Amino acid sequence: MTNESSATGLMLTGIEIRLHDRQLITLSSHVPPARVLTVMGPSGSGKSTLLAYIGGFLDPVFQAQGRITIGGDDLTGIAPEERRTGILFQDPLLFPHMSVGANVAFAVPAGISGRKERQRIAAEALTEVELDGFADRDPATLSGGQKARVALTRVLVSRPRLLLLDEPFSKLDMALRQQMRQLVFAKARNANLPVILVTHDEADAEAAGGETHRIEGSLG
Amino acid sequence: MVDVALILGPNLPGTLATRLLEWMNDPDLSNRFLASAGAILQLGVTATALVSWYAVERLGGATLAALRGRGHRFRNDRGLRVAAAGVVVFICATVFSGIGLLAAWSVAGPWQFPDLLPQELTLRTWQNALPRMGTALTTTLAAGILSTMIAVFLTIGCLERETQTGRNGGQNALLLLYLPLMVPQIAFLFGLQLLFIGSGSSDRFAALVLVHLVFVLPYVFLSLSDAWRHLDRRYDLLSAALGRSRLSALLAIRLPMLTRAILTAFAVGFAVSVGQYLPTVLIGEGRLQTITTEAVALASGGNRRVIGVYALLQTLLPFIAFAVASFVPALFYRNRRAMQV
Numbered sequence: 248m249t250n251e252s253s254a255t256g257l258m259l260t261g262i263e264i265r266l267h268d269r270q271l272i273t274l275s276s277h278v279p280p281a282r283v284l285t286v287m288g289p290s291g292s293g294k295s296t297l298l299a300y301i302g303g304f305l306d307p308v309f310q311a312q313g314r315i316t317i318g319g320d321d322l323t324g325i326a327p328e329e330r331r332t333g334i335l336f337q338d339p340l341l342f343p344h345m346s347v348g349a350n351v352a353f354a355v356p357a358g359i360s361g362r363k364e365r366q367r368i369a370a371e372a373l374t375e376v377e378l379d380g381f382a383d384r385d386p387a388t389l390s391g392g393q394k395a396r397v398a399l400t401r402v403l404v405s406r407p408r409l410l411l412l413d414e415p416f417s418k419l420d421m422a423l424r425q426q427m428r429q430l431v432f433a434k435a436r437n438a439n440l441p442v443i444l445v446t447h448d449e450a451d452a453e454a455a456g457g458e459t460h461r462i463e464g465s466l467g
Numbered sequence: 468m469v470d471v472a473l474i475l476g477p478n479l480p481g482t483l484a485t486r487l488l489e490w491m492n493d494p495d496l497s498n499r500f501l502a503s504a505g506a507i508l509q510l511g512v513t514a515t516a517l518v519s520w521y522a523v524e525r526l527g528g529a530t531l532a533a534l535r536g537r538g539h540r541f542r543n544d545r546g547l548r549v550a551a552a553g554v555v556v557f558i559c560a561t562v563f564s565g566i567g568l569l570a571a572w573s574v575a576g577p578w579q580f581p582d583l584l585p586q587e588l589t590l591r592t593w594q595n596a597l598p599r600m601g602t603a604l605t606t607t608l609a610a611g612i613l614s615t616m617i618a619v620f621l622t623i624g625c626l627e628r629e630t631q632t633g634r635n636g637g638q639n640a641l642l643l644l645y646l647p648l649m650v651p652q653i654a655f656l657f658g659l660q661l662l663f664i665g666s667g668s669s670d671r672f673a674a675l676v677l678v679h680l681v682f683v684l685p686y687v688f689l690s691l692s693d694a695w696r697h698l699d700r701r702y703d704l705l706s707a708a709l710g711r712s713r714l715s716a717l718l719a720i721r722l723p724m725l726t727r728a729i730l731t732a733f734a735v736g737f738a739v740s741v742g743q744y745l746p747t748v749l750i751g752e753g754r755l756q757t758i759t760t761e762a763v764a765l766a767s768g769g770n771r772r773v774i775g776v777y778a779l780l781q782t783l784l785p786f787i788a789f790a791v792a793s794f795v796p797a798l799f800y801r802n803r804r805a806m807q808v
Contacts, residue, residue, distance in 0.1 A: 302707075304704050327704070327707040328708075329710075333709075338701075343803055344723045344724055385802055385805075386803075402708075402709070
């Protein structure tokens with residue numbers, strides 16, 4: 248790996264996360280733009296703590312060290328809201344008090360301050376996932392697949408520098424799961440984002456197609 | 468509960484709490500020592516009651532666990548269930564018929580003994596009483612709204628701090644917060660009264676708001692903290708990951724999502740403030756009247772019509788607060804299904 252390539256993409260150097268005396272994760276890796284690093288492990292193995300550490304919201308009961316850089320910029324130690332790490336959880340977690348459009352507009356970067364402009368960007372982004380005309384809808388009235396697409400749109404509109412996926416497909420039914428995998432990975436590739444996918448589903452890892460890091464859970 | 472004793476048995480020998488109040492207000496200052504000693508005694512009595520209650524609870528828990536461990540199912544508990552429901556129905560019926568009777572008295576014209584209903588209904592009592600209630604009503608509303616607002620702000624501040632640091636104040640902080648609810652009012656209100664006098668301040672209303680705050684805050688905290696902690700923390704993480712500051716997440720996500728819980732906590736706090744009798748009497752030194760102090764003062768008098776008006780109003784104020792707490796979010800979020808109850 249040359250210096251040039253390590254300056255692009257996500258570099259994880261000497262990441263180590265422990266809970267008291269138990270070592271959960273040790274990892275060094277380079278995830279180039281538009282590539283996926285899959286982290287596999289059983290539940291209880293602490294694989295989600297890796298995403299929490301990268302996102303900057305690791306619970307203080309864990310001790311963690313290691314450097315995170317993205318495109319050459321050091322993220323270690325800066326506030327979560329400064330990191331621009333897009334994250335998708337198991338649940339779409341749409342804000343229930345906002346319309347679908349407002350959910351997406353909430354994520355438009357602060358630099359764009361006009362209300363109309365933010366709404367326009369949100370509506371346009373929704374069109375790209377075949378949800379045109381959904382801006383005024385109540386999120387609670389959407390189907391599971393539609394909610395997942397809104398969540399994805401919301402993350403992408405915030406112009407993240409990398410994407411963290413915390414088992415985002417595990418609650419979808421089989422047919423939908425396949426569709427969402429393709430959509431998420433395609434969008435990440437288009438946006439040139441390095442992706443870390445945490446999962447216990449082998450099919451997820453296959454679809455992601457990148458390097459796989461396995462961790463053994465002591466809780467098995 | 469001084470007010471209950473005053474209303475139910477104004478002519479009986481006073482309970483310890485009412486005697487304490489008499490001694491405390493006695494012009495003979497040496498009686499204050501007696502009052503202080505009495506307050507300590509009251510504290511001991513309450514502590515004993517608390518410990519006994521806790522012991523009974525533990526004993527009951529252990530018995531049930533043992534029975535459960537032996538595989539008892541108690542499927543034939545119909546009689547017990549009916550009896551328990553009966554007790555609740557009886558209590559509710561008593562309370563509501565009491566309120567109904569007061570309502571009837573407040574609009575009653577002449578009403579003599581053998582008649583089941585008043586001879587005529589009239590609004591005269593209300594028309595006479597309402598103009599005279601102006602000051603008491605204003606004091607009640609102002610003290611209630613102010614103390615509850617301060618309590619809600621403090622509670623939100625504490626809980627937001629908890630969300631940010633992931634640590635709560637721990638058991639000791641909680642104990643401190645609930646102390647005013649466990650220690651009998653009569654045991655420490657004299658202390659607060661002395662503190663107020665010693666402060667040299669003459670702003671009686673500010674003191675009233677602060678004293679109400681002592682009792683309102685624990686209830687507001689109790690009422691809001693569960694809902695706050697149960698709101699999925701991933702909403703906060705998500706909003707930070709989207710580049711939004713903590714303040715923005717609080718204002719745009721947490722507070723709107725918790726609208727109902729916050730308004731309910733507000734209603735609870737307001738109801739507590741409206742119901743305060745002893746703190747209001749002691750700190751107000753008889754110069755600040757609220758609907759509650761007026762109602763208790765009138766209770767020993769014989770005018771049922773006026774009592775009816777005051778008691779109804781005293782019931783109505785918290786009711787309005789709770790109604791607002793449930794209707795406003797329902798109206799505001801009528802197009803958001805996940806925000807309905």
